[in-house]
Amino acid sequence: MGSDVFFIDMRASIKRTRLQKISDLMEKVKWDTPLPKKSLVAIKIHFGEKGNTSYIHPVYVRKIVDKVKSWNLKPFLTDANTLYVGSRANSVDHLVTAIENGFDYSVVGAPILIADGIRGASEEEIVINQEIYERVYIGTEIVNADAIVSLAHFKAHELSGFGGTIKNLGMGCASRRGKMAQHSEVSPKVNKKKCIGCGTCSLHCPANAIRVSDDDGKAVTFDDLCIGCGSCLVVCPQNALEIRWDTDGVKFQKKMVEYTMGVLKGKEGRCIYINFVTNITPECDCYHYSDVPIVNDVGILASNDPVAIDQAAYDLVNEQPGRTDSRLKKAHEPGANKFKALYPKIDPEVQLEYAEKLGLGTRKYNLIKVK
Numbered sequence: 001m002g003s004d005v006f007f008i009d010m011r012a013s014i015k016r017t018r019l020q021k022i023s024d025l026m027e028k029v030k031w032d033t034p035l036p037k038k039s040l041v042a043i044k045i046h047f048g049e050k051g052n053t054s055y056i057h058p059v060y061v062r063k064i065v066d067k068v069k070s071w072n073l074k075p076f077l078t079d080a081n082t083l084y085v086g087s088r089a090n091s092v093d094h095l096v097t098a099i100e101n102g103f104d105y106s107v108v109g110a111p112i113l114i115a116d117g118i119r120g121a122s123e124e125e126i127v128i129n130q131e132i133y134e135r136v137y138i139g140t141e142i143v144n145a146d147a148i149v150s151l152a153h154f155k156a157h158e159l160s161g162f163g164g165t166i167k168n169l170g171m172g173c174a175s176r177r178g179k180m181a182q183h184s185e186v187s188p189k190v191n192k193k194k195c196i197g198c199g200t201c202s203l204h205c206p207a208n209a210i211r212v213s214d215d216d217g218k219a220v221t222f223d224d225l226c227i228g229c230g231s232c233l234v235v236c237p238q239n240a241l242e243i244r245w246d247t248d249g250v251k252f253q254k255k256m257v258e259y260t261m262g263v264l265k266g267k268e269g270r271c272i273y274i275n276f277v278t279n280i281t282p283e284c285d286c287y288h289y290s291d292v293p294i295v296n297d298v299g300i301l302a303s304n305d306p307v308a309i310d311q312a313a314y315d316l317v318n319e320q321p322g323r324t325d326s327r328l329k330k331a332h333e334p335g336a337n338k339f340k341a342l343y344p345k346i347d348p349e350v351q352l353e354y355a356e357k358l359g360l361g362t363r364k365y366n367l368i369k370v371k
Contacts, residue, residue, distance in 0.1 A: 002364030003305035004028075005312040009369075010278065010297045019063045022300065024370050026067040026272075029302045033269030035147055041068050041075040042145035043110065044168060046153060047098035050087035051288030054279035056153050058102035064274070065110045068149065075149070077103060077112045079172060080139040081120040082286065083179040083206070083227060091118040115139025120176030126262040130358065132255055136262035137178035147270035148263070150306070154275045154313045156282045156294060158233055160253050161339045161348020162317075163284060164310040165273045166355055170260035180227055182255040187226045188233060190219045194240035201232040201241060210241075253351040260306065261358055275301040275313045282327045282342050294328040294338050295320035307361030311352055314339070 006028040012018040035041075043065065048055030061077070068075040081094055088094040091114040098112055105111060116122050116139035124143040125135050142148070152168035160167055171182060188210070197217040201210050209225035210232055212218065219240065232241050264271060277298040281291050298316045303309040318339075322332035331341035339348045356363050 002366045003303060003308035003362055005301055005303040005305070005308050005365045005367050007299055007301050007312075007367055007369050009299040019059070021370065022060060022063045023067055025274075025300060025302045026064060028368075028370060029272045029274075029304055030071070031147065031270055031272070032304055035071075035073060035270060037072045039073050039146035040144075041073050041147045041149060042078050042115075042142055043068070043075050043149045043151060044115075044142070044172060045077055045079060045103075045151040046168065046172065046285050047077075047079055047088065047094070047103055048101045048285045049288050050097050050100065052101075052285050052290050054153065054155070054281045054290035054293075055101065055285045056151055056276050058104075058107045060276070061103070061151065062108045064149065064151065065108055069109070073147070075110045076141075076145075077108060077110050078115045078139075078141055078145075080116040080142075080174060080179075081114060081176060083176060083183060086286065086288070089206075090120070113141045115141040115173060116175040120179075123175035123177060126265055128258060128262050128265065130258045130261065132251070133181070133258050133262075136259050137175045137181070138173050138259070138262050139175050142173045142263060143266075145267075147272075148267055149272045150274065152273070152275050153279065153285055154277045154310075154317070155280050155284065156339050156342050157284050158343060159249075159346075160256060160351060161343055161346040162310075162314060164275050164313050165306045166260050166310055166351050166360075167256060169263045169306070170256035170258070173263045174259050178259060182252065182259060183227060187223050188221055188241045190221060191240045191242060192216075192218050194238045195219050196238055196240075198237065200235050200237060204235045205232055249346050250350050253348075254354050257351055257354045257358060257360070260355065261360060264306070264360065271304065271306070273303050273306050273309045275309050277301060277313045277316060280317055292326040293323060294326045294342070295322055303365075305361035305365070307352060307355045307363055308365035310355075311363045312365050312367055314348070314352070 087097040157163040
């Protein structure tokens with residue numbers, strides 16, 4: 001049997017607004033295990049990098065906060081600091097960015113706590129004893145919360161094929177040490193024919209692991225310094241930087257799944273997962289811009305199964321006609337795999353297969369439209 005995945009489309013009317021539909025959706029996925037009154041609920045969300053505009057709209061978040069409050073619980077919004085240098089690399093900048101992007105208390109109705117402390121070092125060690133990791137490192141405030149609501153913006157992703165619930169939790173809840181562990185074997189290589197030696201990659205590298213050589217005027221990487229954050233891949237104007245996708249891509253996704261297991265450990269029956277399958281951009285919200293979506297908005301999904309909800313979102317996006325005005329240059333027909341068309345060297349189903357294997361959920365689902 002498959003897990004239930006509840007779905008609302010983005011249509012609205014005078015009789016039934018989109019915010020009312022979100023409230024109805026939340027009622028379908030109440031906790032499997034009843035929570036004591038005034039339990040602390042971590043609403044894990046991505047606040048968006050400064051300049052990004054495709055993250056989940058704060059007004060939608062307010063409706064979810066209000067619903068959690070109506071259950072006599074105490075929600076707070078949270079995310080962990082980033083590995084790369086940007087506007088969310090420490091808690092001070094992170095909070096400022098969140099507020100400037102609209103996540104002020106007066107808008108969302110809940111306080112913000114950055115999960116891994118001021119510099120990303122506040123963490124808890126969780127024992128999981130899996131294929132890659134025996135222990136994982138999760139932001140303290142995530143671990144200390146009584147329950148989790150994952151609000152994920154579902155989109156394509158340059159390292160994992162797509163980013164949804166699994167990535168929102170596995171990568172998003174990891175401390176700085178945890179993020180470095182997941183990225184440690186993802187290092188770029190330079191295509192010398194494309195490189196023009198502009199130095200953009202070097203300016204954006206937080207580890208000083210890529211520089212322009214005095215010998216040939218081309219970029220050169222230093223693998224011993226690289227932290228695998230992937231910033232250089234997107235900022236290069238010539239697309240001269242590529243990931244060494246031999247076994248790294250598979251292992252990266254497996255690491256992410258094992259970290260998701262660590263996040264959910266001890267919170268069985270106390271998690272709600274929501275995927276906003278809207279503004280489906282070709283890249284992560286970690287960049288300071290948002291490109292045209294690869295398909296039109298699909299809707300919002302909710303489930304108590306993190307694997308089923310990502311599988312459903314993945315399938316729904318692939319069923320859509322691709323937008324010809326986007327970065328998607330092929331696979332425009334309904335049913336074609338949009339994610340593999342964007343990133344042909346990445347198999348995004350690795351994360352789904354491995355998550356199911358570890359018992360986090362099932363890829364089989366029953367898609368139920370909420371009326």
